[in-house]
Amino acid sequence: MKFICLTLLLVSGITDSRSEQYTVVGPADPVFAVAGEEVILPCSVKPSISVVDMRVEWFRLDLKDSVHLYEDHEDRNTEQIQSYRGRTKLIHQELQRGNASLKLSTVQISDEGRYKCFIQSKSWFDDGTVDVRVQAVGSPPVITVDGFDRSGGLHLQCESEGWYPEPDLEWLDSEGVSLSSETTETHRNTDRFSVKHTITVYHSGKIHCRVKLRHHMLETLMNTTNNMFISWRTSVILISVLVVLVVIAGILIAVFVHKHRAHDQLQNEKSRIQNEKSRIQHERDQLLQMQKIILPKAVSHLRTHTVNVILDPDSAHPRLIVSHDGKQVECGNTLNAVDGGKERFDCYLGVLGKDGFSSGCFYFEVQVKDQTEWDLGVTRESSNRSGSLRLSPQKGYWTVRRRDVRYWALADSQSVPLSLRVKPQRIGVFVDYDQGLVSFYDVESMSHIYTYTDQSFNEKLYPCVGLEYMWKWTNENSTTLIICDD
């Protein structure tokens, strides 16, 4: 009887997921947005079934953080990137028609990037990508007369600022023929570009300066007259002579005064820094030496507290594959058919150990190898496993993590970057329940990674390993995480 039930459950699970298969489609071409205006990021499911009951999440592919989340029939933006606050909107009527396009208002230059639109039903998921390019139109160009040269030409300069991305600047003569600039300068302040080009003209007449982007253009015209050529010549000669004299005198005085003062100061500072440097060098060497002796002893002591950790498939996210012996976990490409009764991870790709501990010390080791996205540590029995989680002590998680090439611990108020000299292959986790201490070690290089101290535990702690959020999971050649037994 049990067997028949199970078969029925599996068969219905499979047909269910077939009937709900869909693809998520984004635009093939980049979407262009204008800074300060509003833009629609298109995304829809094919065939166009309603996504009202599904989870729709928009996030930045490069920042890997949430831009907009719709779940359980409402918008839930508590984990949203700060700069998107109040600027995103999903049209709920459109969701019925399978249209999950995101409306983004008051576009900023920092909004430029690749976005993922991730749509997940109970048994299926897919995503589409939208490439957003932002353009900002700068100030109208300004042409000024900048000087004149010996052969009688007039130097003109054209400037314009506030553009994004970098615009093209072009000089045109009265016939509309493009002239080449003599010097070109581009500056980037915060995120916008300013450009400045110069040209020398030898005849009076009209000249245009045109600044343009792919979809926008601004232009200014200047009439150069014969008068300009003559008056510039006289005034420029006078002014140049005067300026040169003043500058030379100034430089001579400054150099004389400065040389004397600066030299002494520099010498003192130099020797002080040298001393400080060698003192620090010496202290560091001593510490490293001590660490080399102490840590292997400490780790072998910690190992005496090793416990047999077996991963609990009933706590695992439906996309995780936990081996039969409960010693290995990896991320699969589909969602497993699972019962919903148990408190399991539903967004975050996590899994707990079967057994929890509520006193004394315990220790276990996890082999992470070359996996580039993982979290591991311990968690409270009662901590939340549903939705977006912040794996911090406040939320009942004491973990360290790797994201690409960076490592972090998550203290309550902030993420603490960890600077590790080598990439750890195997990590030891030590917990002293009564002292309120959770420590992490790189077992192969015998170095300490991070310790949470002065924590207070008042319920069972479970070993916990994970691989990022399901919707952020982009790790193509995923490596299995292994609980070590030797």
Ligand SMILES: *[C@@H]1O[C@H](CO)[C@@H](O)[C@H](O)[C@H]1NC(C)=O
């Ligand atoms: C999807 O909804 C947006 C508004 O959010 C609308 O501008 C767009 O035209 C809709 N797309 C389709 C294919 O209906």
Ligand SMILES: *[C@@H]1O[C@H](CO)[C@@H](O)[C@H](O)[C@H]1NC(C)=O
């Ligand atoms: C430039 O000269 C033209 C005539 O050649 C005149 O129509 C125009 O108003 C002048 N523009 C400026 C800015 O002086």
